[in-house]
Amino acid sequence: MQLTEQEMLKLNQVRLEDGWKYSLSEFLLSKRMDDLRDFLKTEIQADKVIYPPSSLIFNALNTTPLSQVKAVILGQDPYHGPDQAHGLSFSVQKGLALPPSLRNIFHELNSDLGIPASKHGDLTQWAQEGVLLLNSVLTVEAGQPTSHQKRGWEDFTDAVIDVLNEQRKHIVFILWGAYAQRKGQRIDQNKHLVLKAAHPSPLAANRGGFFGCKAFSKTNNYLKQNGIEPINWQLDA
Secondary structure, rough: OOOOOHHHHHHHHHOOOOOHHHHHHHHHHHHHHHHHHHHHHHHHOOOOEEEEEEHHHHHHHHHHHHOOOOOOEEEOOOOOOOOOOOOOOOOOOOOOOOOOOHHHHHHHHHHOOOOOOOOOOHHHHHHOOEEEEOOOOEEEEEEEOOOOOOOOOOHHHHHHHHHHHOOOOOOEEEEEEEEOOOOHEEEEOOOEEEEOOOOOOOEEEEEEEOOOOOOOHHHHHHHHOOOOOOOOOOEEE
16 A cells, blocks of 8 residues: 555554554544544543543554564453553453453463463553454443444454454464454454354353363464464463
C-alpha cells in the first residue's frame, strides 16, 4: 500500500508499534477508524470515564510487536472497574484482587504445568514472552460493561487477526468461550494452531470444558515442534 505524505503524517500520529502500525495502516487510515476516534472523543467530552487510560489502549500491540507474536489469548472487553484495565486481556494491574476468570486461568496453569498460581494478576510478562493478550473491544465506559461494543473496535481487532493470519505462521490462537471462537473462525488452521475451550469465568468453567484444556502445554508443544522457543508462563512475584 503506497501512502501519500498526508497519510504518512496521519499514521505517524498513532501511538502504535511500527510493525503493527504499517500492517494495519489501511484500517488506521479508514473512515471506520475516524468514526471510532470521533466516538471516543465524544465520550470523553461528555465527561465519561473510559478504561483503560488512552496511553494503554494499544498496550497489547505495543508490548507484543507483530514480529514477536507466538500465541494469542483473545478476550472480549476491558475490565470496567477502577484501575483494573491496562490494555491486556484477562490482566489486572498489580495490587488488585484477582478477577474470578484469572483465578481459574492460574488454577489451570498449575494443573497443566505445575506452575504455582501468581499472587498478582499482571500478565505483562506473558505479553513480553510473545503472548498477544488481545481484547476484541479495546475500551469501555467505567461501570458499564460492553458499552463500547459495535462501535468499531471489533473491526479493528478483526484486522489484527487477519494480519497475523496472513503475514505470520505457526501462531497458537487460544480461544476460550463462544465469543472468541466465533471471532476466530477467520483463522487458517493449516498455518496456525487453534485451541478451543470453555470460557474461564466461574459460570462457564464450572459447567466443564475449561479445566483440563491444557492450553499452556499444548501451546508450548506446538511451538517446539515448529522450532520456536516455548513460552515461559511463570510470572515473577
